[in-house]
Amino acid sequence: MKPLHAVPLFVLGLAVAGALSGTVIADVTTSTSTSTTVATTTTVGTTTTAPTTTSTPPPSNTVPTGVRVAGVRVGTLAPADAVAAVQAAFARSLPVVVDKRTLTLDPTKVATAYPATAVAKARIAAPGTNVPLVVSVHGSQLRAWIRTVEKRFDRASSDATLTFKNAKPVIRRERVGRNLDSKLVMARVLKALRSNTRLPVRVHTRAVAPEVDSTSFADVIVINREINRLYLYNRTKLFRTFSVATGQAIYPTPRGRWQIVVKWKNPWWYPPIQDDWAKGLKPVPPGPSNPLGTRWMGLNAPGVGIHGTDEPTSIGYSASHGCIRMQVPDAEWLFEHVDVGTTVYIV
Numbered sequence: 001m002k003p004l005h006a007v008p009l010f011v012l013g014l015a016v017a018g019a020l021s022g023t024v025i026a027d028v029t030t031s032t033s034t035s036t037t038v039a040t041t042t043t044v045g046t047t048t049t050a051p052t053t054t055s056t057p058p059p060s061n062t063v064p065t066g067v068r069v070a071g072v073r074v075g076t077l078a079p080a081d082a083v084a085a086v087q088a089a090f091a092r093s094l095p096v097v098v099d100k101r102t103l104t105l106d107p108t109k110v111a112t113a114y115p116a117t118a119v120a121k122a123r124i125a126a127p128g129t130n131v132p133l134v135v136s137v138h139g140s141q142l143r144a145w146i147r148t149v150e151k152r153f154d155r156a157s158s159d160a161t162l163t164f165k166n167a168k169p170v171i172r173r174e175r176v177g178r179n180l181d182s183k184l185v186m187a188r189v190l191k192a193l194r195s196n197t198r199l200p201v202r203v204h205t206r207a208v209a210p211e212v213d214s215t216s217f218a219d220v221i222v223i224n225r226e227i228n229r230l231y232l233y234n235r236t237k238l239f240r241t242f243s244v245a246t247g248q249a250i251y252p253t254p255r256g257r258w259q260i261v262v263k264w265k266n267p268w269w270y271p272p273i274q275d276d277w278a279k280g281l282k283p284v285p286p287g288p289s290n291p292l293g294t295r296w297m298g299l300n301a302p303g304v305g306i307h308g309t310d311e312p313t314s315i316g317y318s319a320s321h322g323c324i325r326m327q328v329p330d331a332e333w334l335f336e337h338v339d340v341g342t343t344v345y346i347v
Contacts (some may be wrong), residue, residue, distance in 0.1 A: 090107060098204070118132070146182050170236065173214050227243065229241060293331055
């Protein structure tokens with residue numbers, strides 16, 4: 001009878017198993033280092049498990065977006081391409097404009113750039129950063145280049161000159177010089193090289209004025225002893241002619257080129273103590289009997305001058321003791337039209 005009692009128990013176990021056979025169990029496990037999802041499905045007689053893993057991608061081997069090196073855009077470029085771009089930008093010619101003339105400077109001949117160092121810094125720079133470029137300038141080469149520019153643009157000034165041809169004045173006009181400030185050129189070129197800009201460097205030469213210009217010869221006096229004439233020139237144009245008296249053969253008016261060094265109105269006359277003819281004579285105050293008349297224009301020839309006279313009949317002759325006598329009105333007119341420094345050429 002015992003086997004008969006076991007049959008109902010066996011049937012009851014099968015019923016319970018059939019009720020549980022439709023149940024699905026899902027178990028999800030998460031790791032801290034990787035994300036793993038395990039899906040377990042249980043069906044009647046079959047169990048399946050499917051793992052999935054996600055990893056962080058490696059960093060990009062390019063320069064961050066928006067980064068520049070000395071103004072050159074290198075963002076998103078590979079390091080080698082970034083170095084090449086910076087080097088090419090540095091090697092571009094630098095225009096140097098002197099006044100209105102444009103010269104070109106090859107930066108690679110006067111300086112060395114280090115783009116690899118700058119790109120290495122650019123790779124770790126924040127987006128939008130402008131990384132400076134280290135530039136080593138070769139001072140001797142740059143100074144040599146600037147000297148060649150100086151030689152091209154520097155020009156010495158030259159003074160106006162007065163010469164005489166056939167007893168007539170010939171004036172060569174002055175020439176204004178030019179000077180280039182080499183220190184300023186050096187400073188501006190250095191700034192352009194170190195900032196890696198290729199905008200034109202502009203400098204201007206400075207005018208160098210001559211010490212003597214043609215206005216120094218606005219009035220020129222020529223005296224001809226042979227015909228006893230005084231010629232007043234306005235530069236090279238004859239303005240007026242006067243009849244004068246010049247020195248006697250024993251007291252000749254000195255030839256040569258002289259200047260008026262003093263002008264006196266109503267002068268005193270003092271006897272030249274070095275001359276025998278004046279021994280015993282006394283000074284004469286201003287007045288009608290004064291041998292100098294009313295005006296004295298002294299030359300840098302000792303004891304010689306242009307003046308009026310109290311002997312108007314001597315005009316036109318070689319009658320003086322070396323001075324140039326004029327009629328009193330003529331001497332007064334000339335006095336007002338010439339200045340100290342006027343050239344007097346005696347032939």
